[in-house]
Amino acid sequence: MTKISRTRICRTVDRLVGELEELGLAMNRAGSGNGAECVINGERYKNFGSCSYMGLERHPRLLAGAHAALDEFGTQFSFSRAYLDSPLYLALEDALDRLAGRRVMVAPSTTLAHLAALPVLVGEQDAVLIDQFAHASLHMATELLKGNPIERVRHNRMDLLEEKITKHAASAERIWYICDGVYSMLGDFADFDGLESLLQRYPQLHIYIDDAHAISWCGESGRGAALGRLGHCDRVIVAMSLNKAFAAAGGAIALPSDELRSRVRRCGGPMLFSGPIQPPMLGAALASAELHLAPTFAALQDELAQRISVAELAIARHGLRVANNARTPIFMVQFEAPKSLYRALYALRSRGYYCCVSTFPAVPVDKPSLRFTVTRHNAVDEIEQFIEHLADVVHTPQPEQSATIVGHPC
Amino acid sequence: MARLFSPHARITRITPEAIDYYDLRGFQEMAQELIDLGTFTSFYERETVRSVRIFGGFAHVLSAYETKQSEHASEPFARGVNSLQLIREGDGWRVLSLLWDEEGPSVPLMLAQLFDPRSPQ
Numbered sequence: 001m002t003k004i005s006r007t008r009i010c011r012t013v014d015r016l017v018g019e020l021e022e023l024g025l026a027m028n029r030a031g032s033g034n035g036a037e038c039v040i041n042g043e044r045y046k047n048f049g050s051c052s053y054m055g056l057e058r059h060p061r062l063l064a065g066a067h068a069a070l071d072e073f074g075t076q077f078s079f080s081r082a083y084l085d086s087p088l089y090l091a092l093e094d095a096l097d098r099l100a101g102r103r104v105m106v107a108p109s110t111t112l113a114h115l116a117a118l119p120v121l122v123g124e125q126d127a128v129l130i131d132q133f134a135h136a137s138l139h140m141a142t143e144l145l146k147g148n149p150i151e152r153v154r155h156n157r158m159d160l161l162e163e164k165i166t167k168h169a170a171s172a173e174r175i176w177y178i179c180d181g182v183y184s185m186l187g188d189f190a191d192f193d194g195l196e197s198l199l200q201r202y203p204q205l206h207i208y209i210d211d212a213h214a215i216s217w218c219g220e221s222g223r224g225a226a227l228g229r230l231g232h233c234d235r236v237i238v239a240m241s242l243n244k245a246f247a248a249a250g251g252a253i254a255l256p257s258d259e260l261r262s263r264v265r266r267c268g269g270p271m272l273f274s275g276p277i278q279p280p281m282l283g284a285a286l287a288s289a290e291l292h293l294a295p296t297f298a299a300l301q302d303e304l305a306q307r308i309s310v311a312e313l314a315i316a317r318h319g320l321r322v323a324n325n326a327r328t329p330i331f332m333v334q335f336e337a338p339k340s341l342y343r344a345l346y347a348l349r350s351r352g353y354y355c356c357v358s359t360f361p362a363v364p365v366d367k368p369s370l371r372f373t374v375t376r377h378n379a380v381d382e383i384e385q386f387i388e389h390l391a392d393v394v395h396t397p398q399p400e401q402s403a404t405i406v407g408h409p410c
Numbered sequence: 411m412a413r414l415f416s417p418h419a420r421i422t423r424i425t426p427e428a429i430d431y432y433d434l435r436g437f438q439e440m441a442q443e444l445i446d447l448g449t450f451t452s453f454y455e456r457e458t459v460r461s462v463r464i465f466g467g468f469a470h471v472l473s474a475y476e477t478k479q480s481e482h483a484s485e486p487f488a489r490g491v492n493s494l495q496l497i498r499e500g501d502g503w504r505v506l507s508l509l510w511d512e513e514g515p516s517v518p519l520m521l522a523q524l525f526d527p528r529s530p531q
Contacts, residue, residue, distance in 0.1 A: 003443055011427040019515065132448035152446045336478065336485040364451045366479050366487055 013361055025345055025357040034058070035377035038354055045354035048372040048386055053217045053304060053329045055376030056247035061291050062284045069283025077279050081265075082272045088282035095289035099221045100240070101231060102254040103261040106285075108274050110212050110241045110251030114141035116268025117253050118178075118208065121237060121260075122148060127172035129153050129164050131179040133186065135210050138178050153177075155186075158194035165202050175204045181211030181226040181238070182218070185363050185371060186323050187330025189214075192229035199233055206235045216245030217304050217329060222292040227254055242277075246292075248285035250277040304329060304376050307383055311374045314384050318391035323369070332358065333370045333394060341368045343398035344390075351389050411438065416497055416504040424511040454478045458489075459525050469496040469503065474521055475510075489513045491524065 020026035031039030035055050038047045056062055069088055077086040089106060096104035107113035118141045122128060128150040130142055142150055149168065153161050161177060168175050177198075179190050190209065198205055211224040219228035222245070230236040234256040242250040255261045265271050277285070291297060308329055315322055315331070323332040335341040338359055345357055355372035363369050372390070374383055411434060421437040423430040432440060444450055459474040471494040476486035490512035497506040513519040 003439065004447075008427060012425075015426055132446065152448070155448070336483045337487040340485055360449065364448055366450055366452050366477075368487065 009361075016360060020357060020359065023342060025342065035375065036379070036382075040354065043349075045349065045352055046382055046386060047377065048353055048355040048374070050373055050375050050377065051213070051244040052247055052377070053245040053373065053375050054222075054247065054300060055304075056216075056245070056288060056291070056300075059247065059288075059291065061287045062247055065287025066280040066284040069279040069286075073279035075278060075280070077276060079276070080272060081276050086276065086279060086282060088279060088286060089276070092282060092286045092289060095286060095293060096240075096252055096254075099289055099292050100223050100227055100238075100252075100254040102227070102238075102256060103258055104240075105253050105255060105261050105265055105271070106242070106277070107251045107253065107268075107271065108277055109249075110210065110239055110243075111137040111140070112270040112274055113239050113251040113253050114138055114210065115144065116270045117237065117239070117264050118142065119144045119269070120264045120267045121206075121208065122176055123173055124148070125173035127151075127168035127175045129161060129168075129175065129177045131155055131177075131190075133183055134179050135184055135212070138180075138208075138210055142178065155183075156188070156191045156194075158191050158198065161194075162198060165198065165205060169202070169204060172204065174206050175202070176206050176208055178208045179210070180213070181209045181224055182213040182326075182328050182330065184213050184330070185358055185369070186332055187213075187328045187371075188324040188326040189225055189328070192225070196230060196233075199230070199235060206237070207233075208237045208239070210239045212239065212241035212244060212251070213328070213330065215240045215242075216247075216288075216292065217301055221297060222246070222301065223254075242285045242288070246285070246288050248288045249281035250285060300376065304374070307374045307376065307378060307380060310380050310383050311387060314387035315391075318387060320387065320391045320394060329374045331372050331374070333372075333390070335368050335370065338368045340398070341370060344370060344393045347393045347398045348389060351393075353386055353389060355390075414505055415508075416499055416506045419505055420507050422507070422509040424509070426514060426516070452479050454480050454483070456481075459521055461525055467498040468506075470494070471496060472525070474519070474525070489519050491519070 017026055028040045033039055033047065035050060035052060035057060036047060037044055073086065081089065093104055093106055096106065107116055114137050122145050124147060126148055128142055128145055128148050130138060130150065130152055132152045133155045151164055153164060165175050181190055195207060209226040211226040214225035216222035218225045224238065224240060226238045238254040240252040240254060242248045242252060253264065255264065308327060311331065320333065323334055341357065348355060355370060358369040358371040415434050419434055421432040455475050455477050457473050457475055461472045463470045473492040473494060475490060475492055477488040478486050490510055492508060492510040494505055495507040496503045511517060
């Protein structure tokens with residue numbers, strides 16, 4: 001599909017990320033931190049950049065689970081899962097089955113889950129449509145689908161998706177649409193209503209959703225957005241993350257049947273030859289799954305929901321424009337040019353706040369953005385103070401820095 | 411584009427990684443690919459300075475530009491200079507060559523110097 005060469009893309013990305021690194025805005029090294037704060041180059045910042053939305057990485061039950069697994073199995077369980085499975089895997093998959101309401105297969109990471117599942121799920125006669133802003137790991141996985149027609153669809157444009165479904169309906173056995181449940185940069189949801197309507201009208205349509213950024217903070221027992229909205233449909237496959245808000249390690253795929261789960265497990269390359277998640281993190285993941293299944297978990301989700309509401313109200317109060325109004329812990333403020341974005345980030349750092357730069361290739365060249373997140377680590381008053389500072393920085397011209405304009409996309 | 415460009419036109423883009431050479435169709439395919447990839451979602455280019463030299467049936471145009479999200483954006487996200495060769499074909503002028511380079515850390519954009527006819531360069 002792509003005519004721009006891989007080497008060319010690599011060189012361009014190398015240059016652009018290198019420029020951000022020189023500006024001190026990427027490839028930063030953290031010191032110790034507690035989630036609410038992070039230390040960079042000896043300076044302490046309020047942390048508004050973490051994906052640990054539920055703030056569970058130091059939860060006593062997760063720490064105890066990791067310690068217990070370490071004591072029992074040591075630092076590693078060095079077998080391919082094709083030969084010998086740690087009993088922790090079986091316990092974890094059983095807990096995740098209950099959490100997801102489906103058969104779940106755990107993978108070493110969400111990326112490896114995509115690489116394992118998509119070549120098994122997508123048949124040779126199938127067509128593949130993918131949202132242009134789907135996570136990079138999904139685009140990477142579709143590179144394995146040699147021989148399948150693959151087309152990109154403008155972000156969340158259900159009308160254009162339907163056009164392409166219609167176009168491929170006569171020639172393709174099945175049509176796969178690949179997207180995110182919550183988009184990692186924009187922080188918006190997939191158009192679940194639109195997708196449900198298309199699923200009802202096009203029996204050939206199958207959907208593969210990477211819901212990594214919605215797991216844990218969203219949905220019943222933290223099963224995410226996609227399973228909550230489309231989990232009843234057997235033509236929907238959902239990839240999950242056991243990192244991020246889940247606060248452990250690995251990825252998982254929620255599949256509609258035992259038969260499909262077994263096939264991906266037996267045939268998905270990384271499921272056979274990649275190393276397993278190691279015991280301490282399996283122990284943490286199992287403890288996290290049990291925490292999610294406990295009746296008290298909803299109260300923790302409510303704590304984050306309250307913080308998201310506080311952020312939304314502060315954004316409205318200060319007249320700050322964000323990229324969309326989705327109720328997620330990911331917020332994006334778009335700038336007209338990289339220079340003004342860099343100045344804003346420097347200004348926020350000087351006021352003691354860390355949040356993330358988001359420029360091409362993470363986002364389009366014309367949408368340089370400041371990405372910030374809200375987690376359970378952030379105190380309510382700190383969220384309000386941060387957004388007050390952010391609005392001040394955005395609305396007040398910041399002094400010139402040494403930042404240079406970054407141009408030349410691939 | 412076909413009305414603006416000669417059928418013999420070449421479009422050349424200089425980037426830090428490579429020089430890209432296109433004919434009209436190749437350029438259109440590349441631009442479409444960048445849109446499909448999501449590399450660009452909006453694009454507005456404005457000329458900021460121009461100098462023109464004409465001799466007989468050809469002209470050379472040096473044209474500085476700035477690229478913005480939209481017409482109303484106050485700050486450009488990229489700037490650079492287009493070099494155009496125009497040729498008089500039949501009823502009017504058409505672009506025979508469009509070549510551009512963009513401002514960057516190693517390519518400072520010094521418009522006053524570039525567009526000053528007394529400049530020694």
